[in-house]
Amino acid sequence: MVATPTTSPVTTVVYALGYRTWADALRVGSAFSPERIATRLRDDRSVERAVLVDPVRSQLRRLKPDRPAPPPFAIDPSREHLQPRRWRRxxxxxxxxxxxxxxxLDRRLQRHVDPSSTVLxxxxxxxxxxxxxxxWRDVAFYAWDDFRGVPDSAALVGWAYAEVVARDVNVVAVTQAIVDIIGARRSTVVPNGIVSADFEEQAAVPAWFAALGGKVAFYAGSLQRRIDVEALQDLxxxxxxxxxxxxxxxxxxxxxxxxLATRHNVLIRDAEPRPQVLAMMAVADVCLVPHVPETEGMSPLxxxxxxxxxxxxxxxxLEPMRGLSPHCRLVAHGARLAPEVLAAAAGPRATAAETAEFRSAHDWDRRxxxxxxxxxxx
Incomplete structure (x- = not known):
């Protein structure tokens, strides 16, 4: 059954994360949209009360020594952080x-706040x-990825998407592709973004990168099957x-x-600290987003x-890449990357003014x- 509309004012926002906790996010550099949203929601004084909720985790994790605790979500009592638990892993x-x-979890959250004035x-x-x-005053689903890709969850998530539509849940997604996949009546696209301040003071690149010499085609991100590895082998x-x-x-x-790793001109390195990754991006001759077509639901950070x-x-x-910048060259899936890589390296780089304009247009404060x-x- 769909809720009857109410005129009660919204005083509280509860944001329940999916699949990754607040601590998980901080450990990988707080660069992705869930933590960017959570941070701005926490600092938004137009919201009287904000509650961040971790995904449900096992009680057994508390019995094992863990890495040092990350900084708390907030010290303001009107900004809370719940960490729900269950026994199973x-x-x-x-x-x-x-x-x-x-x-x-839904029943617990209803007891924790006044749901009639709360958007979940x-x-x-x-x-x-x-x-x-x-x-609830309203329920919204923030889809920062197509979660059918979560291991062993395609059928479950497909069912959930159908229920979201049937229950008239408000969908906010990072791409039009996700909106179309879900098919909700109420939907909005809010793409990924950046924090302009992250680029203002450039760190030094790692010593191994500085020692490369020659020209560099650079990819940063998780090394998984979403990458078109065959295209990189050809490149x-x-x-x-x-x-x-x-x-x-x-x-x-x-x-x-x-x-790919057997090629003499390919270097694959483990994750580096975020400031060093941004520094490598800034000095690379060309940066790459070689994704397979199945990733069209992503809004690649x-x-x-x-x-x-x-x-x-x-x-x-892919649709999320289009229209972002004249300095982003697009290659059809199956076509070879090298001609565009060489053309991009030979062409003029973005001016300081162009880069500043791009940062402002896509900053998370605006998003x-x-x-x-x-x-x-x-």
Whole structure:
């Protein structure tokens, strides 16, 4: 049943994260949209009360020594951080269990706030699917990715998307592709973004990068099957001798990169601290977004960061990449990257004025205003 509209004012926003906790986000540099939204919601004084909710985790994790605790979400009592627990481990992927877990969380959150004056926002599709629309002022699903890609969860998330539509949940997504996949009546696209201040003081590049010499085609991000590895193999084979293809990021699916790693002009490195990654972007000759077509639902942070760093970009021609900048060259899936990489390296780089304009247009302060308007109507 869909809730009857109410005129009670919104005083509270609850944001329930999906799949990754606040601590998880801080450990990888707080660069992605959930934590950017959470931080701005925390600092938004037009919201009387804000509650950040971690995904449900196992009680057993408390029995093991952990890494040092990250900084707290807030010290202001009107800004809270809940860390719900259950005894079982792992993210449930079977529907009955997942629904039970998220319904318990929904009831707990209803007891914690006055739901009649609260908008519940969640990035967990199952919570969005089962949250009681008759109780909450409104329910919104913030889809910062297409969560059908979560391991072993495609069927569960597909079911949740259908429930989101049936229950008239408000959908705010990072791409039009996700909006279209879900098909909700109420929907808004708010793409990914950057923080302009991150680029104002450039760190030194790592010593190994400085020692490369020659020209560099650079990729930063998780090393997984979302990358068009065949396109990168062709690129490595096609590049002139003075070029090195560099990939930096956590290796999540090493079996995908075995052949690429054998190329003499390919260097694959583990994740580096975020300031050093931004510095490498800024000095690379060309930065790359070689994604497979199945990633069209993504709003890749890296393309915004590359352009925010002033680098020329060559990317697979997918809808989220289009119209961002004249310094972002698009290549059809299946076409070879090398001609555009060489043309991008030979062409003029973005001017300081162009880079500053791009940063301002895509800064998270501006993105958050669009997100808040979509969630709260103001």
């Amino acid at each position: 792992g993210e449930p992927t079977e529907r009955d269990e997942a629904v039970a877990v998220q319904r318990r 926002v969640t990035s967990h599709p199952v919570l969005a699917a089962v949250a009681d629309r008759d109780v 490595a084979d096609d590049l002139p001798a003075e070029w090195t293809l560099v990939l930096v990021g956590p290796m999540q699916e090493p079996e995908c990169f075995t052949d 890296k393309v915004y960061e590359y352009l925010g760093a002033g680098a020329p970009v060559v990317a697979t021609d 958050y205003l669009a997100w808040r308007a979509a969630i709260l109507g103001s």
